Amino acid sequence: MAKRPAKSSSFNKLSxxxxxxxxxxxxxxxxxxxxxxxxxxxxxxxxxxQSAVVTSFFNVxxxxxxxxxxxxxxxxxxxxxxxxxxxxxxxxLFIVWQLAKHSSQRLFSFALACVLGGALGNLIDxxxxxxxxxxxxxxxxxxxxxxxxxxFPAFNVADSAITLGALCLILDExxxxxxxx
Numbered sequence: 001m002a003k004r005p006a007k008s009s010s011f012n013k014l015s016x017x018x019x020x021x022x023x024x025x026x027x028x029x030x031x032x033x034x035x036x037x038x039x040x041x042x043x044x045x046x047x048x049x050q051s052a053v054v055t056s057f058f059n060v061x062x063x064x065x066x067x068x069x070x071x072x073x074x075x076x077x078x079x080x081x082x083x084x085x086x087x088x089x090x091x092x093l094f095i096v097w098q099l100a101k102h103s104s105q106r107l108f109s110f111a112l113a114c115v116l117g118g119a120l121g122n123l124i125d126x127x128x129x130x131x132x133x134x135x136x137x138x139x140x141x142x143x144x145x146x147x148x149x150x151x152f153p154a155f156n157v158a159d160s161a162i163t164l165g166a167l168c169l170i171l172d173e174x175x176x177x178x179x180x181x
Contacts, residue, residue: 018104024113025099031117035157036124042135051137058138063154064131081130088123092116107172114165121158132156 042062046052051061066081095116103109125132134154143150 019106019109021096021100021103024103024109024116025096027110027113028117028120031114031158031161032121032124035118035121035161038135038157039121039125039133043133046135057140058136060135061137061154063134063137064129065134065154066131081126085123085126088119088126091119092123095119105172107168107175111165111168111172114161114168116165118158118160118162118165121156121161132158134159136160 042060046060046062048062048064051059053059067084095112099109099112099116102112122132134156136156137151137154139149139151141150143152147153
């Protein structure tokens with residue numbers, strides 16, 4: 001009588017399986033939900049321009065940014081809203097395509113999912129509000145030569161996720177190059 005292979009639990013199958021597109025899209029959704037939740041809290045508790053000191057180097061402040069990073073093009077006549085909306089939508093489609101192709105590459109896909117979630121979080125703001133809600137504000141005296149009063153421009157959870165994703169993409173590429181050398 002031939003032995004049957006031992007049954008493996010579904011937990012073991014899951015722990016050995018490769019990540020799939022759904023996992024990365026799920027992570028991007030978590031980023032979007034966290035971003036939107038924090039923005040709802042800030043807009044509910046703070047008026048535009050109002051801030052609260054949290055530590056000697058960190059404030060919560062309600063700011064509206066109709067531009068891009070560092071308020072780039074914030075003073076344009078309004079066309080930038082639709083330009084950045086189209087750019088974010090195009091980037092999101094490209095990222096989903098890349099995630100579908102490379103979902104088994106964990107660091108690369110985590111990075112892309114962070115960027116996707118951040119891009120969609122800010123895209124929602126642009127579509128609904130016409131600007132992005134920013135609220136995290138750090139300030140240090142050593143930043144004074146670069147930023148007025150040492151205040152780094154306010155940002156949000158979506159921006160943080162995009163930055164984390166970009167750093168992970170750089171790390172992924174460095175590790176890939178090191179591995180191939």
